[in-house]
Amino acid sequence: MSATNSYLINGSFNQAISPFDRGFSYGDGVFRTLKIINGQPQHWPQHYQKLVADCAAISIVSPSAELLISDMLQLFNPDEIAVAKIMITRGEGERGYAPPAVTTPTRVIIKSSLPKYAQSNYTQGVALHVCNTRLNAQPKLAGIKHMNRLENVLARMEWKSESIFDGLMLDAADNVIECTMSNIFARFGDDLITPDLSQCGVAGITRQQIIDHAKPLELNVKTAPLSIERLLKADEIVTCNSLYGAFQVNKIGTQLVHTADLAKRIRELLAHD
């Protein structure tokens, strides 16, 4: 797991995390997962903007883009295809929730292999489990990709079958919010709905790119509450994230879902973004 040169901590190899790091003690930090192609972080401006915003939401000053790019140049070869996980924590602190008056954020970049997605994910779509674990409402943390992810962990532990690609997560009121590692869109005629994330969920940058650049899809993109009952009546459903782009959903729980070409069109859209 700790293969040589597979990660950098504060720009250096052969470092480790202090048990005093508040990322460890309290999950007091944020992260990003992005695709590296030929050594280049994909959609970097969007990822960096979101990293800065997520840090700011919990009063952490993000390291500069220059520093992170310099780290990535150290960590990834120019011909490499891989995944970068960037974690920024508030840094070290004594016991107790109050952060020190002055903190130095810890930055970690981990390299891992790009998952090998089954060809059928692209051609036939993917199946979702409906998670029993609900997402709680916390407007102060909603949308942020922070390091308090026990809900996602518990949700992901609910299934073991490899035929399930991701788990659909609802809030306490049966609204669809997202999947454990993906955002979700549902098409109803000419409307493309993605759940409102003002109370919970992670607002991924792929979701945002679809919202911002949907014009070629010729659909009315809307952010709105979306009940599970309504989702199951959608004409098409897609999941999305920064690593795979978009997949058509073909099954939710035991219910089959109609598939067409929306995920393919979104992948094309993202490729040109």
Add this chain to the structure above:
Amino acid sequence: MSATNSYLINGSFNQAISPFDRGFSYGDGVFRTLKIINGQPQHWPQHYQKLVADCAAISIVSPSAELLISDMLQLFNPDEIAVAKIMITRGEGERGYAPPAVTTPTRVIIKSSLPKYAQSNYTQGVALHVCNTRLNAQPKLAGIKHMNRLENVLARMEWKSESIFDGLMLDAADNVIECTMSNIFARFGDDLITPDLSQCGVAGITRQQIIDHAKPLELNVKTAPLSIERLLKADEIVTCNSLYGAFQVNKIGTQLVHTADLAKRIRELLAHD
């Protein structure tokens, strides 16, 4: 911060945390804070029982009591008064929320100084800030002292004045739940109410000891929902945790609170438990 011999990781000095540790990535772990007097962990059976239960709630198998006691014998001198923070995480794992099929929990014990509480905390009581940050409802994690503590961090960052001892945390429906680092009890005549923690909050062992051994107090101890409006009408209010025992609350926000001898009686109770 990382003074020599101030912590043990998996029973060894001079270790650090891997960035692959799921405690770091996701806050995927639990912790305990306990007082060490003359090298002895206070109320150890209760702390260990709670540690095991909290681990089990998120499907981690806790290290044995023997292992933790052996760690504490290494870390604390027989004449030492200090604080032990025990953290147990799910262990290391690759990127992704799914834990590996086999995981080895990481155990960390950190030694720190016992906070120096002002004498006036004992004689006159303490003031509480009313936090703007609310505790979200998540029945699967309620009561557990897990490492997803961003809400407490955000709440604790709301005040800087040293005249404030702790912050009162409410749920979204204006029910009092706890303080950032303490539980709370309110006396109404012969009734002693502590908030119901079935939806959120941390069920501390001092709170549980008060519930279990309240007989000498000659009060009817009840766990019940408690609105902030009702709390402010209490005859007496006390906060409690494993380090200081119990303190009388003399002020909540700008409102003065009547004080009497409940905290003192609870401290006596805990000393004999």
